[in-house]
Amino acid sequence: MFRTHDCNALRKSDIGQQVTLAGWVNVTRDHGGVIFIDLRDREGLTQVVFRPEENAELAREAHTLRSEDVIQVSGRVAARLPGTENPNLASGDIEIIPSKLRILNRADTLPFPIDTEPQNEDLRMTHRYLDLRRPRLSRNLQVRHRVAKATRDYLDSQGFVEVETPILSKSTPEGARDFLVPSRIMPGKFYALPQAPQQYKQLLMVAGVEKYFQIARCFRDEDLRADRQPEFTQIDIEASFVTPDDIFAVTEGMLAAIFKAAFNVDIKTPFDRLTYREAVSRYGSDKPDRRFGMELVDLGEIFRESSFKVFRGVLDAGSVVKAINAKGFAGITIGQVDELTEIAKLHGAKGLAFIKIENGEWKSPIVKFFSDAEKAALKSKLQIEEGDCVFFGADKWEIACEVLGRLRLRIAEIQELHGRARPEPAPRGEGAPDWDFLWVTDFPLFEWSPEENKWNAMHHPFTRPKAEDMPLFDAKKFPDVRAEAYDVVLNGVEIGGGSMRIHEPQLQEKMFEVLGITAEDRQSQFGHLLHALRLGAPPHGGIALGLDRLVMLICGEQSIRDVMAFPKNNRGIDLMTQSPSEVDPRQLRDLSLKLAKDKKT
RNA sequence: GGAGCCUUAGCUCAAUUGGCUAGAGCGCCGCCCUGUCACGGCGGAGGUUGCGGGUUCGAGCCCCGUAGGCUCCGCCA
Secondary structure (H helix, E strand, O other), X not given: OOOOOOOOOOOHHHOOOEEEEEEEEEEEEEOOOOEEEEEEEOOEEEEEEEOOOOOHHHHHHHXXXXXXXXXXXXXXXXXXXXXXXXXXXXXXXXXXXXXXXXEEEOOOOOOOOOOOOOOOHHXXXXXXXXXXXXXXXXXHHHHHXXXXXXXXXXXXXXXXXXXXXXXXXXXXXXXXXXXXXXXXXXXXXXXXXXXXXXXXXXXXXXXXXXXXXXXXXXXXXXXXXXXXXXXXXXXXXXXXXXXXXXXXXXXHXXXXXXXXXXXXXXXXXXXXXXXXXXXXXXXXXXXXXXXXXOOOEEOHHHHOOOOOXXXXXXXXXXXXXXXXXXXXXXXXXXXXXXXHHHHHHHOOXXXXXXXXXXXXXXXXXXXXXXXXXXXXXXXXXXXXXXXXXXEEEEEOHHHHHHHHHHHHHHHHHHHOOOOOOOOOOOOOOOOOOOOOEEEEEOOEOEEEEOOOOEEEXXXXXXXXXXXXXXXXXXXXOXXXXXXXXXXXXXXXXXXEEEEEEXXXXXXXXXXXXXXXXXXXXXXXXXXXXXXXXXXXXXXXXXXEEEHHHHHHHHHOOOOHXXXXXXXXXXXXXXXXXXXXXXXXXXXXXXXXXXXOOOOOO
């Protein structure tokens, strides 16, 4: 037996016991005579004391110990000398007086210190196994496990069955770029790694599974971000004979179970709901962060008859004038104005108009165009006070909302209005950050793609239109057709989304038609699904939640890389294994593949 | 595909205006130290300033290029 206890197990009540511990040397404090070793395992720290007068040979050996050496010590649990207890350590009342020391493995000089927050992510990734030893990442992995287990337990309790679906699957033209896997047996043909188990889970509904879930790995060959990896994990859920309310209820129950398991906190259910239209109008985003105000206010009423030509012209053209009031932001610097203007232009605005309220004065080049009545109306509608700064967006609804929404988030960031990143999870229940859950519903069914000059499905091509919007669909008023689709948002981050699916073959055909998929392509790419819909497909719908993002938020991390064991960097490279890598020409020959051009040398 | 920031010792960072024999803390090595918990003290080793050009009497610093890292936009049904 390697050990009798872990390094966070021994307390006052164990004094006098003979124990054996094993772990890593966290730190050594060598006084020449007495030597202290903090022994660490994943559970915590225990202090080991070597005294030359008790065992000179052991002390001599202990003197050679360095950080991250792996050792085993056997000895007696002793009370610390009065006054030397360490209240910062769970095991701080006791220490081990060893009678035996085994050095299981010595460690080289470390590439980076693991007892401080390392800055160089490159280095951390190259030695990820070392990085993961750090208590924070070790904790993140454990939280992730708790979340996954709570998910399985809850969904099982609700009658959901976990079914695995293929990783080697079929490429489809819709959506993200596929990762491809060449077939050896079928030269020239390729599997695709699934972007999501979407079609499989619908086919499982046709198969009569009724309630399916899977903690599923998904793959998308797109450019990366802090919260995007080429492979990531979804909690994938699908059920038959359900309405959106059923999906909402099971999702809320599951998230409640997850937060109970991870934090022992009770989150408030049911979640609030906002329509897409409302979310974008009020927050300039389809995933609003509602933990602070600064809502978008429509000023159409005020400027409808204005003599200020810019606003009047925008309104006359059917566009909108909106504003946000950044409370206490009149002290904005020139650099910040430039940055915000840059953001506004980047998202389609021509410029950025704003008013600073300083020393009782409205400072802005546009104020002189406002009448007294307009100023009074602005003041009451935006609740303008001394020290505020008001930003305007005058443009088409989509652009004005988007621009002000982006400004709102950036200003909040500058003012640190939303909860700061926490280095440690909040203590159980207490002082926990606000967990603002929200459903956003009634997404548009289609979005226009100017590049492709065609309609695309906003969610995916299997999403059903809202029943009351079917007349609009039939009348080809595509921009106005709403989908039976929804997202679940947590603190301004989209953590999941889903929809009711099309179960009627005729409607699915119509949908493909609008999306510009030829009858031939429909058969070759979706023939199996269309056929299945003809053989007794029940009404069904579901949702998928991004497990990585959810765990990231729960752990208070800024990047999903910090909640994945072995993530890739922002070019999709695993720095530890150096993958992707070149392969032996024979492997290519087996696959009937030839590289288009020789690699650059 | 585009933009921004970054790259100096194993790690984290300094280095006034272009003047330098490139420093500090941690780590490492050696010596000392018997109650620390980021132990302490003394000494030492460790650098082609990412790489390649250029300007200059002189470049870590200025210019051009290039590689790598991070963040964002596009993209991600």
